[in-house]
Amino acid sequence: METGGRLVTMSEKTAEPAHVSVEGVSRHFGAGESRVEVLHDVSFAVDRGACCVIVGASGSGKSTLLNAIGGLDSPDAGTIHVAGQEVTSLSPRGLTRYRRQHVGFVFQFYNLVPDLTVRENIQVTAQLVRRPLDIDDLLRHLGMYEHRLKFPAQLSGGQQQRCAIARALVKGSDVLLCDEPTGALDRHTSQQMLELLDDVHRRYRATLVLVTHNEAITAMADQVIELRDGLIVRNETNPHPRAAGDLDW
């Protein structure tokens, strides 16, 4: 659909504009003999509030795609729209504003600041936006209120995750981007992490885009994208997503 010269991808399910829309995105790294084509003409759209899992083997281009959606990297070709805004045409300043206002990142390693307490780690991010969520409410919801004065080194792996999720959410981000959030965790803690992400993205109505190499995690998704050598080989909607606590692997 064209609106004022802008291409807008519509959701097939809700007939509303897609929240995240990726159109014909390509990306390479290197030059000459060391040139690697990482993404080839990748297109898909994600509904607002959905859980989209991007699955694929190591090196298939998942992180490159996630970084492009998050405005951390620019594709060579194609466009990415988030909430109607064309991310791929933003200036460096516009990209910083976009990341601040719209995007919460959860990485495999949580990148918490070691010299700041849990609450301060979240506070630093909350200060970036005009209307952050209430930090104490968020900490209570994530079961972290009683740990708010501890430093990251005093927390378990699961508590560090919770802190990282709180930090990603506190800006009121409407897109939550998670790169292998369970990669460093045992099965039990992974499941808790997924339950938490599933719960918070629904509660805060954020669109969740989660990258993983673990096929089992696709069962909790509303939408599954599979990448193979930078190409989309599967784009399926899942009418009956499973609760994260019921996943098997």
Ligand SMILES: Nc1ncnc2c1ncn2[C@@H]1O[C@H](COP(=O)(O)OP(=O)(O)OP(=O)(O)O)[C@@H](O)[C@H]1O
């Ligand atoms: N900055 C870069 N410079 C050069 N090559 C890169 C760069 N970033 C990624 N690549 C290459 O692009 C390919 C895809 O990397 P990407 O990290 O997107 O894959 P992935 O599917 O997320 O892999 P993994 O599951 O191992 O994290 C890899 O071959 C990688 O070596």
